[in-house]
Amino acid sequence: AGELFFRHDQFDEASRRFEAIVGSYPKNEVARYASNLIIESYLAGEDYVSVEKWSQRLIEVAQAGLSEAGKGAKSDFIDNLKVFKVGAQFKQAERFDADGKFEDAADTYVRLVNDNPEHEFADKALFNAAIAYEKVKRFETASGIYRRIYDEYPKSELAPRSLFRVGINAEKGFDFASAITAYSALVEKYPKSENRADALYNVAVVLDNQQQYVKAAKAFKNYAETFPKRDDAGEVFFRSALVYEKMKAWPEFIDTLNAFIDRYRGVRAQQERVIEAHALIGDAYAKRNDEAKAQLAYKTCGAEFTRMRLPMTNKAASHAAHCAFELTEAEFRRYDKLAISGTSKNQVNILNQKAQMQR
Secondary structure, eight states: OHHHHHHTTOHHHHHHHHHHHHHHOTTSHHHHHHHHHHHHHHHTTTOHHHHHHHHHHHHHHHHHHSOGGGTTSOOHHHHHHHHHHHHHHHHHHHHHHHTTOHHHHHHHHHHHHHHOTTOTTHHHHHHHHHHHHHHTTOHHHHHHHHHHHHHHOTTSTTHHHHHHHHHHHHHHTTOHHHHHHHHHHHHHHOTTOTTHHHHHHHHHHHHHHTTOHHHHHHHHHHHHHHSTTSTTHHHHHHHHHHHHHHHTOHHHHHHHHHHHHHHHTTOGGGHHHHHHHHHHHHHHHHHTTOHHHHHHHHHHHHHHHHHHTOOTTSHHHHHHHHHHHHHHHHHHHHHHHOOOOSSHHHHHHHHHHHHHHHO
16 A cells, blocks of 8 residues: 555655554564665655655664564664665765755764764764864864774774874864874874874974974984985975074084984985085084184085085085185184284284285
């Protein structure tokens, strides 16, 4: 009878009869057939809200119809209805997302997981929810969802990405301590994560911005040494030295630049930086009033520039020129200190020295 109504598009009457069958005979194959017809009538019109509603309703009806002894038993029929319900929720969420209703999409994904925490795509649904919350700038809420992923599904391939996004969102919310904690946890817990390098780099940047220079310098160097094959490894190693410069920690600054030179002297892409490093070492010694070591660094800078045969249009040329200027300045200071005084003989000797130095 229900099927006759269904064939003549009298769905309300058909559904009433089909529901009665599900409630009275939940273990019978006809109940499965009846429930499928109800749901298919809404699937045809892509009415996923009704699909979800009817799936849940039929689950409750079927459960009520089971005997007390059978309630705890596994029911393929009810499991099949749950599949319909989850599918409808996914479709609703996707539609909300496509229509720009991101909060509705996120809420639907979360509801799906809350109803089916053991679903095979639960972690992906949560990840989609978090992304949707980010689109409406609800970063704290998004982070809470990401945390659920690595707390509840730690073996998920999305767990490290979620931890990384927690760090990103914490930065956006100016919660730098939480950002560092999240990034550091990713580096420690997920050594094979594709986001591990970026997480370690972000730790260094955040520490630098927070003026925690000692930790920042170590973090930049750690990044370069941990990921030596990354294109920016050399630049990041060099940056670790510049952090020490901010602190005016000249011994650490010089040591780090020397380590940079030793590591990258033969790397063509870092030739400019190597010349610059020599120049900076010279400047650092000059600031420490160590004239001899400053002059040696400046001479080495010029010699390395010549050895590398870099073009004069290269940025390294300006650093080599700076070193040459400082060497000349030092020579002039020695010239200027020669005072013409004393006996006539002494004055003649000094004048001869000055003349010699002018050549």
